[in-house]
Amino acid sequence: MSRAGTPGLVFNEPLLWDIGSEGRVGLSIPRQDVPHTTPSGELTREDLDFPDLGEVDVVRHFTRLSQWNFGVDTGMYPLGSCTMKYNPKTNERQAALPGFSQAHPMLPESMAQGALQLMYDLQEFLAEITGLPAVSVQPAAGAQGELTGMLMIHHWHQARGRQKSKILIPDTAHGTNPASAALCGYTPVPVPSADHGMLAVDDVAAVMDEETAGIMITNPNTLGLFEEHIREIADLVHERGGLVYMDGANMNALMGMVDVRNLGVDVMHLNLHKTFSTPHGGGGPGSGPVCCTPELEPFLPVPRVVKGAESFHLESNYPESIGRLHAFYGNFGMQVRAYSYILSLGPLLKKVTELAVLNANYIKESLKDVLHLPYDRPCMHECVFNDEKQKDLKVTTLDMAKRLLDHGFHAPTVYFPLVVQGAIMIEPTETESKETLDQFIEAVRTILQEAETNPDLLHEAPRRTKVSRLDETAAARKPCLCG
Numbered sequence: 001m002s003r004a005g006t007p008g009l010v011f012n013e014p015l016l017w018d019i020g021s022e023g024r025v026g027l028s029i030p031r032q033d034v035p036h037t038t039p040s041g042e043l044t045r046e047d048l049d050f051p052d053l054g055e056v057d058v059v060r061h062f063t064r065l066s067q068w069n070f071g072v073d074t075g076m077y078p079l080g081s082c083t084m085k086y087n088p089k090t091n092e093r094q095a096a097l098p099g100f101s102q103a104h105p106m107l108p109e110s111m112a113q114g115a116l117q118l119m120y121d122l123q124e125f126l127a128e129i130t131g132l133p134a135v136s137v138q139p140a141a142g143a144q145g146e147l148t149g150m151l152m153i154h155h156w157h158q159a160r161g162r163q164k165s166k167i168l169i170p171d172t173a174h175g176t177n178p179a180s181a182a183l184c185g186y187t188p189v190p191v192p193s194a195d196h197g198m199l200a201v202d203d204v205a206a207v208m209d210e211e212t213a214g215i216m217i218t219n220p221n222t223l224g225l226f227e228e229h230i231r232e233i234a235d236l237v238h239e240r241g242g243l244v245y246m247d248g249a250n251m252n253a254l255m256g257m258v259d260v261r262n263l264g265v266d267v268m269h270l271n272l273h274k275t276f277s278t279p280h281g282g283g284g285p286g287s288g289p290v291c292c293t294p295e296l297e298p299f300l301p302v303p304r305v306v307k308g309a310e311s312f313h314l315e316s317n318y319p320e321s322i323g324r325l326h327a328f329y330g331n332f333g334m335q336v337r338a339y340s341y342i343l344s345l346g347p348l349l350k351k352v353t354e355l356a357v358l359n360a361n362y363i364k365e366s367l368k369d370v371l372h373l374p375y376d377r378p379c380m381h382e383c384v385f386n387d388e389k390q391k392d393l394k395v396t397t398l399d400m401a402k403r404l405l406d407h408g409f410h411a412p413t414v415y416f417p418l419v420v421q422g423a424i425m426i427e428p429t430e431t432e433s434k435e436t437l438d439q440f441i442e443a444v445r446t447i448l449q450e451a452e453t454n455p456d457l458l459h460e461a462p463r464r465t466k467v468s469r470l471d472e473t474a475a476a477r478k479p480c481l482c483g
């Protein structure tokens with residue numbers, strides 16, 4: 001059963017200023033029984049350009065606007081490299097508990113024991129999940145975790161009385177990797193991935209020289225493939241005096257299955273707003289904890305949460321630390337949500353990984369006869385197709401992605417990773433049922449039939465959404481925000 005064609009009523013929604021009508025009010029309060037006075041020098045209600053509105057005007061206005069939106073609570077969101085999994089509502093409940101949501105960040109430690117314990121326990125959980133024993137939950141995003149890791153590597157070399165200038169970064173890396181290395185002062189050196197989509201030891205050996213501080217490896221990489229030679233590569237980098245950073249944004253494919261320390265990784269970040277089901281929420285707030293070996297522990301950001309004999313406290317006396325990266329302790333509300341998620345699943349986190357990988361392989365196998373699959377091998381949590389089979393029809397990845405909106409699905413990630421021309425990157429996550437996956441597969445197959453019989457349907461897509469295809473550059477540079 002396709003979900004297409006039932007978008008419901010879509011109202012045009014004017015600005016509140018155009019809906020308002022003078023004298024309309026949202027609430028009635030008793031008539032004033034004292035003389036009306038206006039504090040001098042202050043703006044009064046009359047001076048402000050606010051529309052007069054009834055309660056129902058306001059409720060409908062914002063509810064309608066919310067209906068133009070699409071989120072994980074609306075439907076499947078197969079955006080690859082983003083792990084747009086469902087965010088369980090219990091996490092929100094726990095984060096809203098007054099003891100957490102109303103705790104002031106400057107409370108004395110004695111009054112914040114519960115919050116400190118939660119941070120400490122979350123660090124312990126993440127240490128167990130990754131196999132790397134020292135953790136900081138301070139970084140506020142994946143990219144900030146990467147910068148933390150780069151700074152730690154920089155300080156580690158410095159403590160050995162030397163400095164190096166380069167970081168190796170595979171060509172399948174997320175764009176934040178070279179950016180984080182550069183922000184730390186390193187020159188990113190690209191390493192080509194070999195024909196099978198993974199890094200080859202020889203290719204790393206060819207560029208790993210005296211000036212190289214280390215390597216940043218995304219694992220699984222952005223082709224959705226496990227870097228099978230990571231251990232040999234790590235040994236090589238270590239032999240030549242470098243360290244290994246792992247971009248662990250894609251931990252949804254490894255949780256409970258892989259001990260990252262055994263891969264030879266020295267330091268990595270996790271994305272709580274991916275693997276651990278905290279919301280991505282319009283660009284933030286996020287959380288990108290960093291996990292490392294005991295050798296790198298002294299360089300972790302401060303303050304660190306420490307467990308004493310009877311209480312928890314914040315400790316900043318780590319002379320080798322890279323310092324502070326974020327005000328207070330990072331995005332605490334996200335830490336509560338991730339803690340709730342981990343506790344509610346426990347050992348079932350392993351099942352999350354199994355299902356995420358199974359779902360991605362199911363989609364890969366179900367669509368590879370109609371979409372070109374550049375790397376036809378078992379994938380991890382996501383799979384990458386492209387538009388090669390549709391070339392003669394003059395139908396592109398963008399056309400297919402836009403047409404998916406008409407069929408009731410969010411578009412996948414397109415034109416990334418850059419190593420695949422016209423890439424279509426699909427990450428279903430473990431939270432979708434087989435029925436939903438089948439609906440998605442059917443929608444893609446229907447679209448590919450349309451591409452043959454009526455390609456204009458794709459060229460003009462989307463047609464059923466509030467706005468049709470936009471000039472994306474103009475929409476970003478000159479946004480029209482009035483509906």
Ligand SMILES: *Cc1c(COP(=O)(O)O)cnc(C)c1O
Nearest residue numbers: 081141142143174176247249286
């Ligand atoms: C999402 C992602 C990042 C960056 O995370 P942010 O929280 O968006 O900064 C880094 N690497 C990979 C592989 C990612 O998928």
